[in-house]
Amino acid sequence: MRTFHFSTLPRVFSGACIVSKIEGDGPIGDCFDVVVGDDKMGLDSFEQAELQIFENAVRLSCHKSGLSTEDINCLFAGDLLNQIITANYGARNLGTPFLGLYGACSTMAESLLIGGAFVDGGFLDPVACIACSHFSTAERQFRYPLEMGTTSPPTAQRTVTGAGCLLVGRKLPPNPVYRHIALSGATVGRVIDLGITDGNNMGAAMAPAACDTILTYFSESGETPNDFDWIITGDLGRYGSELLFSLCEQKGIDLKGKHFDCGNVIYPPLEKFNCGGSGCGCSAVTLTGHFLPYLERGDVKRILFLATGALMSPTSSMQGESIPGIAHAVVLEHK
């Protein structure tokens, strides 16, 4: 069994999301708390800008709910950079207790799953769950120096520049941003690898993991897709989403009318963006800014949120390894 329930229904009581101009100009651009005009934010490096976005997302989510960062008993955080330096230096600057995670683009679901368990189990409360990525730091780390101006194939996705932070606790603080959002359960992902080796086709590498986690959640919980209004994946993009549909269909699960992918939602469907957004900031900001307000208002009652990660490194790829994927799931409910 890798599916479990949160019996105290921990509340997601605040959240904040910060993105760059390209996401702010997109179809859901109005939903973000802050849109940063300059990718470098006037700092010396893209890494410093990513750190600033990370920190500000935590500070803002605290500020919105009348808390100080000192009230946060643990930061569950990760990013895409080697040794997750954004999360490390962010935790240093914030001064909060910190548990560092690496789940690539699955980080937002991993942090909600672990953070939810720590709150539900009565260990730490309240906690902050956050994921962050930056196009320019990721591009040069995983692919090519930006200065090369390389073009990307149609299956490629664009790493979202953004950070999304959610605060979780058993009780609502005096001034919560959200009053009706609860975490009710989760499924831990397995690493699935169907042998994809194309680093520009990560949606295909992650879709089988998403399918595996969806099937496992339904078989272990006894629920069906009809128990959910929405099934949201992190960043499969257009091809990955198509692949997920057909993989699920083969197993008798119909996602039609229920499935949204954060990578497809965040950018306009234009050639320039190829297959949509990716990066662990993608699902973090889209969930926080775009999807959760629907749940808060009660427009939808139950969401199965899966963030999907591609778990390779440039070293493993150069050594000929394929790209394994993972997907963790959490259930978010209107309460």
Place this chain on the structure above:
Amino acid sequence: MRTFHFSTLPRVFSGACIVSKIEGDGPIGDCFDVVVGDDKMGLDSFEQAELQIFENAVRLSCHKSGLSTEDINCLFAGDLLNQIITANYGARNLGTPFLGLYGACSTMAESLLIGGAFVDGGFLDPVACIACSHFSTAERQFRYPLEMGTTSPPTAQRTVTGAGCLLVGRKLPPNPVYRHIALSGATVGRVIDLGITDGNNMGAAMAPAACDTILTYFSESGETPNDFDWIITGDLGRYGSELLFSLCEQKGIDLKGKHFDCGNVIYPPLEKFNCGGSGCGCSAVTLTGHFLPYLERGDVKRILFLATGALMSPTSSMQGESIPGIAHAVVLEHK
């Protein structure tokens, strides 16, 4: 509050540790389950060898207690490589559900802290907690290509090649390796940075974090060093341990006669090894192979185990950032 107790006292019921010849030839060499003769294990790369050590430690800890890897409901794992590829590919090959962690050399305590909480909270059971490092993969990633044959200054520590895995569950399986080891509490670390920028003096970078976590554990739990037989740190090495002593002394905490550092224990005190061992495998194999049998036999009753991590990356160091440290603590008891 960042200190909490495990009310069900999850049992550490099995463990396995695998090291390379240099650790096997050291002062505690007899305690390890497997000593690998060849750092590459006849494989194509050091990364593949590290993966093999990781996988085998999990398989062996299951085998020793009569379990199969399919019985493990979650692997809480991390390593030092970019994007924690050892843990990712290990989890893929093992087929177990997986939550990836990055805590640098603090990983073993982080995995026991999180794994213990998941077992104690009734979410997942049994789980495997594992950390792994390899001298040759770490050296070329963090410092210089091995082929350069660079020498290191007297403050440098040697990355341990090894993997240590512990299995944790609420109930003992029919054939447990350990019957009397329980996890009873933990303190989450904060990222502390006193401005050290020398990547060859990581003990100094990590000692302030260890001191902060020790002080926090005692102040939040109401206990004192007298409540422990041993206070074990991960890999501060010789200079880092001296620094920890004087930092703790300034705060009125006397560690004399109680403190051991895995980095000091694993290698002989010779010039060749400079300041001792490091890497997240260091505390993982030393705790698993050397210290836990004393607790099982009841020779000691209570251990405060802190693994300490230096949270920089080559990128952050080259950009002029200092090296922040973190230390997570778990309490292990004879029951």
